[in-house]
Amino acid sequence: MTGLLRLHRERVQPDWIDYNGHLLDAYYLLIFSNNTTTFMDHIGLGEKERAEKGHSLFTLEVHLNYLREIKVGKETWTDTQVLGWDAKRLHVFYTLYAEDAPEPRATSEQMLMNIDMNQRRSAPFLPEVRARIEPIARAHAGLPRPENVGHVISLPPKK
Template sequence: MPTLITYRTPIQEDWVDYNGHLRDAFYLLIFSYATDALMERIGLDADNRGQSGRSLFTLEAHINYLHEVKLGAQVWVQTQIIGFDQKRLHIYHSLHRAGFDEVLAGSEQMLLHVDLAGPKSAPFSASSSSSLQLLVDEQRELPTPEYVGRTIKLPGR
């Protein structure tokens, strides 16, 4: 099971702009919902967050807008774990739709596991670390996504 689908949605009318395209901000919203689903998958669901006082914060997010996404399109997010350590999680979300083989958009993100009482960084629980390692092992054969590790800069600088 290398492909981990974390979120599915139709594109809503209030998410599109005057050109009928998905607005920039709503790409991040969709990817944010996918992160929420990933959190549930690794044991950081609402009940666990309430009991442990631990959650994930987004430290950095890059979005690459690759192809048009229009009103009514049925889309889904695939999530790949790029890596993790004691407190951080590096992920890549890609946006897809049926009948189109190319990635519509991608979002590379760095997340931090946080003790909300601080708030301050905190190590993942053994259970979450185990769940993450299982996902990494399942996705081991996946290539590194093309847009991972990119920086924003003008050519020649």
């Protein structure tokens, strides 16, 4: 496996459009959240596996950068990059694109935690999930770090 994961596509629905005529800010996060669900399927934490094994991912933190507007009806897709991981967590970066221009529309940096749903507590990834994450993380380790990783909200100091 090489390169970013492009797992999720979604078309912008008319009821997702705000009074400015573009995608409402909350729906960017919805698309990223739906991408996480697709990514979970990819690493063995899909609906069937969650029901059988009792493990899922919870989102601990999200940083969302709005870069360009998206209009109604446009198909979007999301690239996923694994920035890091440990026994219980995944640090991921998503880049959202739309069909009418090649530039990214938004990015989202997220920290995800593996949860044992029976205990409702963090738990190590199951061996079969680790076996799917490891080659992705190894392949992504050599990729450039995205520009928006680690951004902090602040105003420049007053002079």
